[in-house]
Amino acid sequence: xxxxxxxxxxxxxxxxxxAEQGFSETSLRAITSTAGVNLAAVNYHFGSKxxxxxxxxxxxxxxxxxxxxxxxxxxxxxPDQDLETLLxxxxxxxxxxxxxxxxxxxxFMKLVSLGYAQPQEHLRQFLVANxxxxxxxxxxxxKHAMPxxxxxxxxxxxxxxxxxxxxxLSSYDPIRAIxxxxxxxxxxxxxxxxxxxxxxxxxLDVPNAGKR
Amino acid sequence: xxxxxxxxxxxxxxxxxxAEQGFSETSLRAITSTAGVNLAAVNYHFGSKxxxxxxxxxxxxxxxxxxxxxxxxxxxxxPDQDLETLLxxxxxxxxxxxxxxxxxxxxFMKLVSLGYAQPQEHLRQFLVANxxxxxxxxxxxxKHAMPxxxxxxxxxxxxxxxxxxxxxLSSYDPIRAIxxxxxxxxxxxxxxxxxxxxxxxxxLDVPNAGKR
DNA sequence: TGTACATCAGTGAACGCGCGTTCACTGATGTAC
DNA sequence: TGTACATCAGTGAACGCGCGTTCACTGATGTAC
Numbered sequence: 314x315x316x317x318x319x320x321x322x323x324x325x326x327x328x329x330x331x332a333e334q335g336f337s338e339t340s341l342r343a344i345t346s347t348a349g350v351n352l353a354a355v356n357y358h359f360g361s362k363x364x365x366x367x368x369x370x371x372x373x374x375x376x377x378x379x380x381x382x383x384x385x386x387x388x389x390x391x392p393d394q395d396l397e398t399l400l401x402x403x404x405x406x407x408x409x410x411x412x413x414x415x416x417x418x419x420x421f422m423k424l425v426s427l428g429y430a431q432p433q434e435h436l437r438q439f440l441v442a443n444x445x446x447x448x449x450x451x452x453x454x455x456k457h458a459m460p461x462x463x464x465x466x467x468x469x470x471x472x473x474x475x476x477x478x479x480x481x482l483s484s485y486d487p488i489r490a491i492x493x494x495x496x497x498x499x500x501x502x503x504x505x506x507x508x509x510x511x512x513x514x515x516x517l518d519v520p521n522a523g524k525r
Numbered sequence: 526x527x528x529x530x531x532x533x534x535x536x537x538x539x540x541x542x543x544a545e546q547g548f549s550e551t552s553l554r555a556i557t558s559t560a561g562v563n564l565a566a567v568n569y570h571f572g573s574k575x576x577x578x579x580x581x582x583x584x585x586x587x588x589x590x591x592x593x594x595x596x597x598x599x600x601x602x603x604p605d606q607d608l609e610t611l612l613x614x615x616x617x618x619x620x621x622x623x624x625x626x627x628x629x630x631x632x633f634m635k636l637v638s639l640g641y642a643q644p645q646e647h648l649r650q651f652l653v654a655n656x657x658x659x660x661x662x663x664x665x666x667x668k669h670a671m672p673x674x675x676x677x678x679x680x681x682x683x684x685x686x687x688x689x690x691x692x693x694l695s696s697y698d699p700i701r702a703i704x705x706x707x708x709x710x711x712x713x714x715x716x717x718x719x720x721x722x723x724x725x726x727x728x729l730d731v732p733n734a735g736k737r
Numbered sequence: 738t739g740t741a742c743a744t745c746a747g748t749g750a751a752c753g754c755g756c757g758t759t760c761a762c763t764g765a766t767g768t769a770c
Numbered sequence: 771t772g773t774a775c776a777t778c779a780g781t782g783a784a785c786g787c788g789c790g791t792t793c794a795c796t797g798a799t800g801t802a803c
Contacts, residue, residue: 553789554790564790565793
């Protein structure tokens, strides 16, 4: 009984289980039984568990970078964009690109934070080799929007901001659940992103003591 | 050849290796050979790997909560503290309590982010059971410092802020290394914390459009 | 003080289990002549 | 058109390895009488 698309079934099951449990905690047997395919199919199609992990990241990063690049083209055409516009563009690229592959942005960000928390050298090298160009273009635009800030301050704030953004989107489901349970207030993902943007601007664009 | 303090040697080796590699990725054999103790000593002293993980967290959280509680006593005595004072108190509690057990704040925060990224239900229950009271007291003070903000907005910003703080402190070493390599600029941990505080305030205390 | 027993920290070897991976194999489809 | 072979997706069972855990044991120290 051959499956219609074994590769896609494996990729989807791996995405869900990796995001829920982590890479080491998810066995190939769990992935293949969830996907309804034979255990040996992972090694047949992907070669190894490591290469499956890379394929899962690739599935998110290829459309994300394409989406981001097209927005960067527009942003670079109009100089002196403000921080809010730049951050909204990046967040929109996340939302739109995950929807195109029929996935959830929370899973994408959860995988990113897992990849960061459990440093897998093969994964880091893979991501740098494939996607650092789009990343660099975005950073240049951000830097231009904060001309008065020193290198050191800029990069520290940049990493604060990215940590907050990734953590927030990857934690959307549990935070939403807590707020529903305790205050009976629901927040859609779009609303959460809109709440997030001013906070991200607040991280980068710290008011000086003199300004207040 | 009995060791002077096998329990401490195991706890320290486990802390270092867990923070570097994650829980599942670190075997008891790696921990015991690093600590220079017998493999069976972990199960003898702690019972199981899960209980060892809890003991590692306990080692950080007990002095941290003690430190935080004593600062909360002072802060509650003087009403209407501003956000910066509250956040600095919490960060100071992290720095001081880790120094007291001769550890590094980066490792503490890395363990917290690992515990969050790889949800271990036993760990979550353990932390809630032991340390949620101090946490709640701190949240109440923060809420009082932001009286104009709705429940929903407050909690979203709170989680943004905590995500940014944990991520930043746990990533201090690699970020510092990047900045040293590329710009030859060094940032001490204390300086990084001082850079972090205004950004954390910026997350919570988002300027309204009308205020600017 | 001497002896018998209990307690405790630590040890070495082994246990069973689940893991990623491998391999010989099957059956369907495509291709060459 | 028919036949022989090649290719390819998928399979079932097994492999060896490293894992957390267990257990019988040792040797030192403490305690009771």
